[in-house]
Amino acid sequence: MQESGENYLETILILQNKNGSVRSIDVARKLSVSKPSVSRAMGILRDDGFITMEANGELVLTEQGRARADAIYERHRFITRFLADVVGVSPETAETDACRIEHIISEETFDKIKEYLAEK
Missing domain, CATH: 1.10.60.10 (Iron dependent repressor, metal binding and dimerisation domain)
Structure with a gap:
């Protein structure tokens, strides 16, 4: 996994621990990146089995993603x-x-x- 993917996973974890739930916009704000950049990264993380995206837009770490x-x-x-x-x-x-x-x-x-x- 590339450094950027690791940064996204770490950010999701930190935001989940702090806020309870995380959406793409939260990640974009925290990392100061564009929403399209986050969308692309979340698609890759989802395809690789690290996250799921709920119907309401919430990002959830899978067991593999959490580890x-x-x-x-x-x-x-x-x-x-x-x-x-x-x-x-x-x-x-x-x-x-x-x-x-x-x-x-x-x-x-x-x-x-x-x-x-x-x-x-």
Whole structure:
């Protein structure tokens, strides 16, 4: 899956946790992208089995989508914490950089970061 697809899944998860339900317009606003871009992405995520779209327009993560979104968001949270608390960058920079790093970091490196933070 491409980075943009992972960003969409993570955003749906965050918005569902915050608001209870999510529509395409919510995702477009959160990511500052156009509604047609979200529509295209949601079609791909639906076809790949990561989301369903209800008749009322609500986006719902499938079990597979939820698992993928949870994994991405976990990486985001741990990397943000590591950058802010261990490396010492500002919370804003940690958040921005984590958004980029979470998609390319190896499983081995991520596991070591989690291990390191668990010891603290």
